[in-house]
Structures are given as structure tokens and as C-alpha cells.
Amino acid sequence: MNSVLQAPLDRRSFVKLAAMAGGGLILGYYARPAGAAEIGKPDEEKVDGVFIPNAFVRIAPDGSVTVYSARPEIGQGIKTSLPMVVAEELGVDWKDVTVITAPVNGSFGNQSAGGSTSTPQSYTLMRKAGATARTMLTEAAAQTWGVPVSECVAGGGRIRHTPTGRTLSFGDLVAKASALPVPAEDAVVLKDPKDFTLLGSRVGGVDNPRIVTGQPLFGIDQARPGMVYAVYQKCPVWGAHPLGANLDEVKALPGVVDAFILDRTVPGDRVTGLVPGVAIVADSTWSAFSARKQLKVQWGEGRLPDSSWDDFSSQAKAISAAAPGAPNVTEVRRDGDVDQAFLGAAKVVEAEYSYPFISHANLEPQNCLAHVHGDRAEIWAPTQSPEGLRKLVASVLGFAPENVEVNMTRIGGGFGRRLDSDFAAEAAAISQRLQVPVKLTWDRTDDLQHDHFRPGGFHFMRGAVDSAGKLSAWRSHHVHFGAALGADEFPARFVPNYLLLASKLDNEIPQGPWRAPGSNTFAWTICCFLDELAHAAGRDPVEFNIDVLGDKDLLPGTGPRGRPYNAARMRNVVRQVAELSGWGKAMPRGRGMGLGYFFSHQGYIAEVAEVTVSPSGSLKVDRVVAAVDVGSQIVNLSGAENQVQGSIIDGLNAAWRQELDIQKGRIVQSNFHDYTMLRIPDAPRDIEIHFLKTDYPPTGLGEPALPPLAPAVFNAIFAATGKRVRQLPLSRTSLSWS
Amino acid sequence: MSKFTLQINGKAREVDVAPDTPLLWVLRDTLGLVGTKFGCGIGQCGACVIHLDDSPARGCLTPVSAAASSKITTIEGLSGDGSHPLQKAWCELDVSQCGYCQPGQIMSAAALLAGNPSPSDADIDDAMAGNLCRCATYHRIRAAIHRAADIAAAGKEARA
Numbered sequence: 001m002n003s004v005l006q007a008p009l010d011r012r013s014f015v016k017l018a019a020m021a022g023g024g025l026i027l028g029y030y031a032r033p034a035g036a037a038e039i040g041k042p043d044e045e046k047v048d049g050v051f052i053p054n055a056f057v058r059i060a061p062d063g064s065v066t067v068y069s070a071r072p073e074i075g076q077g078i079k080t081s082l083p084m085v086v087a088e089e090l091g092v093d094w095k096d097v098t099v100i101t102a103p104v105n106g107s108f109g110n111q112s113a114g115g116s117t118s119t120p121q122s123y124t125l126m127r128k129a130g131a132t133a134r135t136m137l138t139e140a141a142a143q144t145w146g147v148p149v150s151e152c153v154a155g156g157g158r159i160r161h162t163p164t165g166r167t168l169s170f171g172d173l174v175a176k177a178s179a180l181p182v183p184a185e186d187a188v189v190l191k192d193p194k195d196f197t198l199l200g201s202r203v204g205g206v207d208n209p210r211i212v213t214g215q216p217l218f219g220i221d222q223a224r225p226g227m228v229y230a231v232y233q234k235c236p237v238w239g240a241h242p243l244g245a246n247l248d249e250v251k252a253l254p255g256v257v258d259a260f261i262l263d264r265t266v267p268g269d270r271v272t273g274l275v276p277g278v279a280i281v282a283d284s285t286w287s288a289f290s291a292r293k294q295l296k297v298q299w300g301e302g303r304l305p306d307s308s309w310d311d312f313s314s315q316a317k318a319i320s321a322a323a324p325g326a327p328n329v330t331e332v333r334r335d336g337d338v339d340q341a342f343l344g345a346a347k348v349v350e351a352e353y354s355y356p357f358i359s360h361a362n363l364e365p366q367n368c369l370a371h372v373h374g375d376r377a378e379i380w381a382p383t384q385s386p387e388g389l390r391k392l393v394a395s396v397l398g399f400a401p402e403n404v405e406v407n408m409t410r411i412g413g414g415f416g417r418r419l420d421s422d423f424a425a426e427a428a429a430i431s432q433r434l435q436v437p438v439k440l441t442w443d444r445t446d447d448l449q450h451d452h453f454r455p456g457g458f459h460f461m462r463g464a465v466d467s468a469g470k471l472s473a474w475r476s477h478h479v480h481f482g483a484a485l486g487a488d489e490f491p492a493r494f495v496p497n498y499l500l501l502a503s504k505l506d507n508e509i510p511q512g513p514w515r516a517p518g519s520n521t522f523a524w525t526i527c528c529f530l531d532e533l534a535h536a537a538g539r540d541p542v543e544f545n546i547d548v549l550g551d552k553d554l555l556p557g558t559g560p561r562g563r564p565y566n567a568a569r570m571r572n573v574v575r576q577v578a579e580l581s582g583w584g585k586a587m588p589r590g591r592g593m594g595l596g597y598f599f600s601h602q603g604y605i606a607e608v609a610e611v612t613v614s615p616s617g618s619l620k621v622d623r624v625v626a627a628v629d630v631g632s633q634i635v636n637l638s639g640a641e642n643q644v645q646g647s648i649i650d651g652l653n654a655a656w657r658q659e660l661d662i663q664k665g666r667i668v669q670s671n672f673h674d675y676t677m678l679r680i681p682d683a684p685r686d687i688e689i690h691f692l693k694t695d696y697p698p699t700g701l702g703e704p705a706l707p708p709l710a711p712a713v714f715n716a717i718f719a720a721t722g723k724r725v726r727q728l729p730l731s732r733t734s735l736s737w738s
Numbered sequence: 739m740s741k742f743t744l745q746i747n748g749k750a751r752e753v754d755v756a757p758d759t760p761l762l763w764v765l766r767d768t769l770g771l772v773g774t775k776f777g778c779g780i781g782q783c784g785a786c787v788i789h790l791d792d793s794p795a796r797g798c799l800t801p802v803s804a805a806a807s808s809k810i811t812t813i814e815g816l817s818g819d820g821s822h823p824l825q826k827a828w829c830e831l832d833v834s835q836c837g838y839c840q841p842g843q844i845m846s847a848a849a850l851l852a853g854n855p856s857p858s859d860a861d862i863d864d865a866m867a868g869n870l871c872r873c874a875t876y877h878r879i880r881a882a883i884h885r886a887a888d889i890a891a892a893g894k895e896a897r898a
Contacts (some may be wrong), residue, residue, distance in 0.1 A: 014844075075836030075873045204832040211837035212825040214773015214813035218838060221772040229767065254756065286756065286763040289779075362786060363777050363872040364838045369828040412775075412838030413872045444778045638832045642875070646835055649874030672782035672870065681875035 035135030043202040055085060055131040056108070058136075063171030065090065066098045070108035071118045072384050073101075073207070074414030075646075076702040077639030078118050080206045082126050084636055088190055088198045089130030091154030092170065099206045104162035104386040104406040111408075112385045113450040114419045114513065116601035116700025119635065123698050131188045132434045133177075141168050193633060202638035214276065215372075217410040219382030220321055222369045224437035228257050231288040232426045232440060233295055234277040236449050236666035238508040239302030241276045246296045250280060253294060262429050274396050274425040275450070281434060285441055301405065302506045309356065309456070312505055312662070316458040316479035319503045320352075328503050329477075332489040333558075336497035341473035347466030347536040353459040353525040356659040357667075359675065360454070360514055364412020368427035372397060377404045381424050382411035389421035393428045416513035420452050437660035448675055449667040452512025453482040453660065459525040464497075465672075470535035471530075471548050473497040473652025477576060481507050483518060488562045490526055490599065491556045494548055508665070515650065516703035519600035520710075524655065524728070527596045527711030541595050541715065542578045546571055565599060568696060569629050573597065573606040577627035580690055581608035587720075590737070594715025596708035603704030604629040607648070609684075609712035613720045621713055622649050623686035626705060631696040643701040644689045653678035657731045674723035676731075741756065742806045746771070747815025753802070761805050762786045764799030765812060771826040773813035773841045777870070784869030788812050794849040813841035816848060824848055827886035835873035843869045847883050856887050 073079035083099045102108050108120060111664040141159035145166065152159050193199075210217055218612040236243070242261050250259040263276035278297055282288035316449045322329050336363045342348055350418045368395075369380040375399055383389045386406045394401040411418060427440035442450070455478045464473040476493045478485045484502035492498055516518060534544035553568040572596050577582075583593060590613050599608035610623040626644055634640045657676040661668040670676040710728075718724050721737045740757045743750055746769070753768050760779075765771040765788075777785035779798045789811035816822050820829075824844050829832075834840050838877035850857055850865040855879065857865070862883050871879065 041819075073836075077835070189789045204829055205834055205837075207837065208832065208834055209820055211834050211840050212828045212844060213816075214771070214841045216772045218772075218775075220776065223770065230844075283761060284755070284759070284767045285776075286759045286767070290756075290758075350788070361872060363783065363836070363870060365776065410802075411836060413836045415872075441776070444780075642832065642835055642878070645877050646874045650872075651878060653874060671780050672778050672855045674781060677870050678874070679868075679870065680866045680876040680879065683874065683880075685859070687877060715849070 015736060026417060033388070043131050056126070057090070057133045059133065059170050059174050061171050061174055061570055062120040063096070063169045064098065065092050065096055065157070065170070066100055066329070068102040068108070069099050070102040070111050071122070072111070072113040072114055072386065072408050072411055072414070074384060074418070076113065076118070076207060076409040076414070076643060077636060078113060080203055080659060081635040081639055082122055083117065083206070084198055084203060085126035086130040088196055089127045090134050092157045094198055094203060096157055101408055104408060108332060111387060112419065113414060114384055114416060116603070116702045116704060119700040120602060123635070127186055127190050131190050132183060133190050135183050136177040137170055137173045138181050139180055140173040144168060144173070144176065159652065164483055194219040197422055200634050200637055201575050203636050204638065209246065218410040219369070219380060220364055220367045220412070220441065222380040222439070224369065224371060226436040227286045227369070227439055228281050228283065228434065229288045230279055230281045230427065230438050230440045230445070231292050231431050231502070232277050232279050232430070232446070233297060234275050234446070234450055235297070235299040235307050237299065237301045238510060238665065239304070241300045242278055243298040245292075245298070250291050250295050253291040256284040256291045257281040258281060258432065259291070259295075267644055273392070273422070275422060277426070279426075279430045281430060281438065289443065296605060298559050300527070301665065302508060304506070305336065306475060307507060307662060307665045309662040312352065312456070312507070313458070315505055316354075317481055319421060319677050320458070320460040320477050322503075324501055325501070330502045332484060332500040332502050333492055334499050335492070335495075337497050338473050338475050338497045338499040341497035342462070342464050343686075344466070345472055346467040348462065348464045349529075349532050349536050351461045351529055351532060351726055353461065353528065353726045355456055355521045355524070356454045357453040357662065358508065358514070358654055358658045359448050359451045360413070360415045360417035361448070361677065362413035362415060362417055363676065365444060366417070366423035366442040367440060368424040368436060369439045370424065372428055372431040373435055375403055377428055377431070378407070379404065379428065380407045380409055381421070382418055383424065384411070384414045384416070384418040384423065387626050388419065389424050392421045392425050396425045397430055415515045416517065417452060417477060417655070420512055444672065445670045448660070448669055448671065450510070453508045454514030454520065455483065455509070455511045457481065457521060461525070461529045463529060463533045465533055465537040468537050469544070471495050471533060475499045476639055477501040477503070479503045479505060481505055481509060481510055485518070485567035485630050488565070489522055490565070491530070491548055492564065493558070494550055494567075509662070515647075516600050516706045519703075520596055520651070520654065523596060523598035523600070523707030524710040524714065526716050527598065528726070531711070531715040531718065533595070540584065542574065542583055545595065546574060549574070565602065569604040569696070570597060570599060570606070572694075573604050573627040573629050573692065576690065576692060577606040577608050577625055580627060580688065581610070583608060590720055592716045592719025592721070594712045594717070594719055596710065596712030598704070598707040601702075601704040602630070602699035603701065605705050605708050607705070607708040607712045609716045611713060611716040611720055613717060613735050613737065617734050619730070619735055621652060621684040621718070623688070624684050624709065624712065625688045625690070627690050627692060627707060629692045629694050630701055630704070631698040632693055633698045634691050635698065640691065640701050641689050644705040645687050645702070647705035648687055648709050649678065649683050652682070652713060653707040654682070655684040655710040655713065655728055655730055656682070657729050657730045659732075740803070741804055742805060744802070744810055745808070746810045747812060747818075755802055755805040757801060759802050760798050761788065761800040761802050761810070764802045765797060771812050771814050775838055775841060777839070782870070783839070783842075784846060785842040787845040787869065789845060789849060792849070792852065794846055813845055816849050818843065821884040822848065823889035824851070827882040831878050831882045831885060833875050833878040835875055837892070839869060839871045843871065843879055846880075847886070850883070851887060851890065852871055855890060857883065874892045
């Protein structure tokens with residue numbers, strides 16, 4: 001889930017046509033990542049059969065169109081948006097399209113959902129999948145009529161001969177189209193986007209009718225005949241092992257089928273592998289939950305059983321005083337002469353920012369249904385990474401990966417947590433022992449305490465402005481738990497004198513990607529500190545930041561993993577959001593506006609928050625305006641707005657009250673009563689979203705609208721109250737003023 | 739284990755479970771009615787909201803023994819065919835992102851509208867504060883409840 005620009009997949013893709021039993025037209029579309037060995041080669045034995053896994057598009061003789069959705073649906077709307085792209089190019093009415101979740105069999109290219117990469121990786125691929133089908137159907141119609149192809153157009157599930165007005169339905173044409181050769185990829189002409197009728201419109205999610213009637217969709221809803229129910233107790237201290245447990249007592253409890261310790265070394269570390277613990281298997285979830293209350297385990301508590309957040313904070317403070325070159329101080333990037341620039345500065349500002357560990361808190365707790373029998377395993381799981389899950393489960397079971405069948409379910413929230421598959425490793429290991437279908441359900445405490453957390457961190461900042469009020473020097477020491485700021489992170493490349501230092505704190509805490517990884521905290525520290533510098537310079541924050549963004553349009557990345565930064569796109573969204581929000585209008589004390597902007601996950605997004613802080617310190621976020629540049633085409637306007645609205649409220653949710661404390665090597669919080677999530681009364685009343693169309697390929701929206709929100713709100717709080725809050729969550733600081 | 743006859747969505751259902759089993763797990767594990775969701779188990783998230791005698795209740799905190807004499811309505815029985823004004827409004831406004839919390843949201847909203855056919859934003863915030871949406875679809879939840887109120891009012895007018 002990183003932000004590295006992905007090479008487009010389509011140039012190495014190819015299509016395959018096959019006749020289907022029953023006479024339908026199948027277009028299988030295979031993708032290989034650049035540089036990878038060929039994957040997803042169609043199984044020639046099966047292509048002619050009833051089961052045809054390697055197909056995105058299926059058209060039956062009755063004209064019905066089926067489109068396979070290959071990416072996990074985690075709430076980002078991909079199960080609706082990518083099939084829309086196929087339908088647009090194909091020329092079929094959306095109401096006549098049926099969307100089916102694809103199997104996980106290597107035929108669909110990358111089937112993960114993470115890093116907001118599904119749209120940029122698959123957009124052109126899906127266009128070609130639809131356009132290839134349309135091209136062949138058009139050719140079939142032209143041959144039927146004996147007319148030039150150029151006189152035939154597709155639309156509404158039919159091919160029309162424009163000079164005469166004759167039409168043939170897709171269903172009429174499947175037999176003839178099936179016999180045609182597949183056109184070369186370059187010979188397929190894509191639609192002119194100005195002719196799009198479906199893309200850019202508002203389309204409801206394909207599963208909506210089943211969601212609102214409570215049909216089984218999610219991982220936790222799956223069931224198999226003979227299924228038993230499992231819970232899995234791990235030590236709250238990370239890196240621990242069970243030494244023993246009262247298994248005989250537990251096995252005698254009502255409904256309990258079995259109880260046993262799982263503690264073996266498998267490939268993968270403690271985050272991505274099988275974490276040692278105690279399994280209880282019962283005849284119902286409640287029997288398993290109830291028995292667990294009687295479980296007593298003796299734990300060997302691991303390497304750092306006394307770690308605490310307070311201690312990490314003290315260590316961070318101590319190491320921040322160390323000079324470059326000291327032990328455990330890494331110089332990530334150095335430009336110009338920072339020390340000299342500080343000496344010659346008009347104003348120097350120093351600040352310490354810190355943020356805690358937080359949880360993904362997927363509302364559907366981690367769960368998995370596994371059936372291991374003999375040398376085969378079937379898995380039903382809410383996973384963002386079905387192929388990663390397959391590999392992990394295979395290694396835990398000692399199976400070949402092809403002996404593990406993975407079935408993707410709808411997912412009750414991803415946010416990055418379900419890119420790791422530890423829960424599936426547990427379910428599979430339990431089922432391997434019993435050889436029956438096992439549904440493992442984590443309770444909320446498991447989920448909060450054994451998350452792969454959004455890491456906390458500490459930023460020690462020093463910045464300078466010169467006598468012209470321009471940013472002249474930037475020194476940042478990032479004290480982290482495993483993932484440091486990258487050498488290209490903003491404002492590197494935009495300030496002549498720049499020094500980034502990093503230090504890692506020794507810890508055993510499992511960490512993972514959390515919606516807009518890195519950016520979700522870096523945007524806050526960086527944009528808030530820039531706001532501090534703007535005020536130190538006595539300048540308007542929008543003008544100051546436009547100045548920081550400079551006059552170059554494109555800044556190349558540094559080194560092989562560097563990311564280019566399109567400053568022109570960012571200046572554009574910052575200027576637009578200022579104008580659209582009415583930036584600069586006079587506001588009474590207690591009310592204020594703040595700016596946040598950030599480039600992440602290929603999106604350029606700026607947001608302005610408008611807040612009211614009462615004298616007693618209660619906060620209301622009244623309005624958020626977002627200017628969003630994710631390229632030339634919004635696929636599904638309803639889904640895109642949903643993602644931006646959700647990211648904005650989720651960004652506020654994370655920054656306002658969420659915090660996991662660490663004491664005695666474990667998480668203190670245990671459920672939603674002490675891990676406080678934002679609820680409907682605190683959601684901003686007014687969210688205005690403006691999509692700016694630019695001449696860049698369409699990119700994803702699952703993440704990039706989140707990072708700018710927190711700095712926008714915190715800078716608005718400063719404008720309203722004069723209080724500069726440098727610690728997350730916000731609820732730790734009183735905002736009262738007089 | 740004890741036998742109970744439950745009145746669920748207009749049908750009598752026999753179950754044989756431990757009396758302390760929360761209704762949530764009877765619905766999900768015993769009866770296969772999985773629209774009622776597990777989120778926290780302590781009444782904090784609202785994913786398991788059902789109606790007991792037309793009042794909203796938490797399936798995770800209601801032992802089956804306490805529900806045996808009540809009329810139980812779950813999301814599957816709210817309309818039977820997705821025609822409840824809230825279900826229509828939820829689809830029309832495309833409220834759901836992941837969708838996991840939405841059955842509980844709709845059941846809470848249905849109880850609100852039953853007692854207050856034309857709620858204000860503040861009424862909605864009060865009635866819905868017990869339901870978490872991790873995807874933060876709160877904007878559209880507010881709008882969809884207003885929309886459902888309009889659909890219901892139009893339906894009443896048409897019948898009058």
C-alpha cells in the first residue's frame with residue numbers, strides 16, 4: 001500500500017476469445033504486471049467448458065451481459081465502478097449488466113485492493129475489455145449486413161447500421177462474433193471520452209439492494225454444512241508464546257468441541273504469519289465466546305513486556321537532541337546548508353508534533369471460514385489480498401498454493417487491515433486439525449489489540465523564513481516505529497536548505513498500512529508546521545504555501561524509488577479551494593478557516609475547513625471544501641463523492657479522539673467504550689466537493705482525500721482561537737479560550 | 739439448553755439454545771438470519787439493532803430468554819421485499835460504502851420514523867448517535883432519512 005507510481009498494465013495484456021458452451025461470447029482479458037513472468041495464462045482445457053474463469057466479459061445468446069469484478073470490494077465502490085468502465089466501452093445499458101465477483105485463480109491480473117491502485121491499474125484494461133467485445137460484435141453485424149464496419153455503431157446493447165437504421169441485438173450476434181479472430185490490441189479503438197454517457201454519472205452500488213435487506217454478503221455471513229465456530233486467544237503482549245492452559249477444563253464446557261494450543265514456526269514474521277495462541281472450537285459462536293471467559297493461559301511474555309507509550313515518548317525526546325551521525329540517527333536527505341540558513345533567517349520556528357497508534361477498527365471484525373480436508377483447503381474470507389492470503393495459508397498448512405482455493409467476500413471495511421491475512425492463517429490452522437469447516441470470529445478486543453496498527457510517531461521540526469517571508473530552511477527529525485518519512489516527502493525539493501533525520505524506536509508492535517499510510521500523519525505535521533511558518537512570516541497561509549510550491553511544474557523524483565511531484569497540479573487545487581471556500585473572509589474570534597493540502601496515492605487534493613470553537617472549547621467543524629484532482633475522468637460520481645465525504649469524516653474521526661495507549665507491552669483499550677469513534681452528531685454538516693478535470697490518467701480515491709483534512713481543521717482551530725495543537729488526538733488538548 | 743418459540747418477522751421459529759445466548763447469535767448462527775451484524779458485543783456500535791415489539795433493541799445485549807415473548811423484527815423482515823421507504827431511500831441515495839453497519843442504521847432509523855415521521859437534523863443526530871459507521875457515511879444517512887420521510891409522506895398522500 002505504498003504510493004509508488006504503477007506502470008500501466010495494459011501494454012502487456014492480451015485478449016483471448018473462446019466459444020462457450022451454450023454459444024455465448026467470452027472475452028477473457030489477461031494482464032501481466034510489467035517485468036513479471038507471464039501470469040493468468042488461460043487454462044485451455046477449461047476455456048471450452050462451462051466453468052470459464054478467465055473472462056471479464058460474458059455475453060449470452062439472450063443478450064444478457066455479465067461482467068466480472070476482480071478486485072475486493074471494501075466499500076471503495078470498485079465492484080460497481082470498474083464494470084461501469086467495461087459497460088461504457090461495450091455500449092450496453094447499465095441496467096442490463098450483471099456484475100459477478102470473480103474467482104481468485106490468477107487469470108485476472110492483480111486482484112488486491114490497496115493503495116488506491118485499482119483504478120489507475122485497471123481503468124484502461126477495463127476499457128479495452130469492453131472495446132474488444134464491441135469491436136467484434138460490430139464486425140459481426142457488418143458482415144451480416146454486408147456493409148462497412150465504419151457505418152455501424154454500438155449502443156444500448158445493439159449494433160445499429162446508421163445509413164439504414166437497421167439494428168441487431170448483441171444476443172443476435174454472439175454466435176457470429178464468437179467465430180471471429182480477436183483483434184490485435186492496438187487495433188481496438190477506444191471511445192472518445194466526450195462520447196461517454198455512463199462514466200461520470202451517478203450509479204448506485206451493485207450490492208445495495210442486498211445490503212439494505214440483510215442478505216449474506218460479508219465474510220462473517222458465510223456458512224458451510226457441518227461448520228463449527230472458533231475463537232483464538234493470543235497474548236495481549238506482542239511476541240509472546242503460550243506456555244500452557246487449562247485446556248481440559250475448557251473442553252468440558254457446554255458446546256465446546258475442542259481446545260488446543262497452536263505454537264509453531266511458520267514462514268512469515270509475527271505480523272504476517274501465524275501468531276501463537278489458544279484455539280477454542282465450539283458448536284456456536286456464543287458457546288466459543290462463553291468458554292473463552294473460563295480460559296486461563298500461562299504466557300511467556302516476549303522480548304519487551306514493559307514497553308509503554310510514555311517511555312517511547314521519553315526515548316523520542318532524548319534522541320531528538322542527538323546530532324546527525326549519532327548512533328540510531330539516519331540522515332535521510334540533505335540539501336543545501338541548513339545550519340547556515342538558520343543563522344541567516346529572519347524567523348526560526350521550532351515545534352514538536354506527536355501522534356498515537358490507532359486501529360483500523362473495521363466494523364466487521366476479522367474473521368475467516370476455512371475448510372481444510374486432506375491436502376486441500378477452501379477459504380472464504382474478507383480479504384484485500386486474496387493471492388497473499390493464498391500464499392500465507394499454503395505456507396501455514398504446508399500445501400502447494402494451488403491446493404488452496406480462496407473465495408472473496410464483500411468486506412465490512414478494509415482501510416488496509418485486510419491486506420494482511422493473519423486471521424485466515426489462524427482459521428486454516430484450526431480447520432487443519434479438525435478437518436471440518438471452521439468459522440473463526442475475532443471479538444472486538446481481539447480486533448483492537450491485535451490490529452496491525454497505524455503507527456504513532458514524533459516529529460521534531462525546525463523551520464526558517466527569510467526577510468522576504470519565504471521558507472528558507474527545514475529540518476525535521478522523525479522518530480518512528482518502523483516506517484520513516486521518505487526522502488521525497490514534501491516539502492523536500494521545494495526548500496533550498498533541507499535536512500531530514502530519522503530514528504527508529506525499538507519495539508515489537510505489529511504495524512500495517514492504514515488508509516493513506518504515512519500520508520495520514522505526515523500531512524498533518526507538515527501542513528500544520530507550514531502554517532506556523534506562514535504566521536511567523538506574517539503572511540496569509542494560502543499565499544505562503546503557493547510560494548512554497550514554487551514556479552516549476554514538475555519536480556522529478558529522487559533516486560530509483562523517487563516520486564515525481566506535479567507542483568502545477570497542486571498549486572491549482574490550492575488556488576481553487578481558496579476561491580471556492582471564500583478564503584480570507586473576515587470571521588469573528590472563535591471561528592476560523594484552515595488549509596490542508598497533500599499529494600498522496602497519485603491524487604492532488606486541497607481542503608479548507610471552517611470551524612467554530614466555543615469559549616468553553618467545544619469544537620464544531622461547520623464546513624469542509626475540497627478541490628480534488630484525480631485526473632481526466634471520474635468513473636462513478638456517486639461513488640467518488642462517497643469516498644471523499646467518507647475520507648473527510650474519517651480523517652476527522654482519526655484526529656479528534658482516536659488513541660491507543662500502550663502500557664506493559666500491550667494495548668490498554670478493549671472496545672468502543674474506551675476507543676472513541678466519531679458519531680453522526682460530530683460529522684460536518686456541509687461538505688462541498690469539486691472535482692477538477694485535468695489531462696492526466698484517472699487515479700484512485702480510496703485514500704488521498706483523507707490526509708489534508710486534519711491539518712485543515714487544526715489550522716482552522718488556530719485561526720479561531722490562537723491555539724496551536726501539536727498532539728493527536730485533538731481531544732487531549734483543551735480548546736477553551738477567553 | 740432450553741427450547742424457545744420466537745416470533746421473528748411474523749413467523750414462529752423454534753430454537754434450542756442456552757438461555758443466556760444473545761438474540762444476535764441465535765439469529766445469525768441458529769436461524770441463519772445474518773443481516774443483523776456483530777460489531778462490538780457491548781451495545782456500543784449498533785450493528786445489531788433489531789426491533790422488539792417495534793422498539794429498537796441491541797441484539798448483542800438481549801438474551802434469547804428475554805425476547806421469547808416479544809415480536810422480533812430484523813432487517814430481513816422490515817419489509818420482506820426491500821420496499822420500506824428507508825430501503826428505497828438508501829438505494830436511491832447510494833448511502834452504503836462497505837455496507838456492514840447499514841442494516842443496523844436502517845433499523846434505528848425505522849424506529850425513529852415510526853415515532854417521528856418528519857424528523858429534523860437534530861432529531862436524526864439524536865436517534866442515530868448509537869450507530870457507528872466506520873466508512874463515515876453520516877452525510878448520506880441524514881439525507882436518506884429525510885428522503886425516506888418524504889417517500890413515506892407521499893405514499894400516505896397517495897393512499898388518502
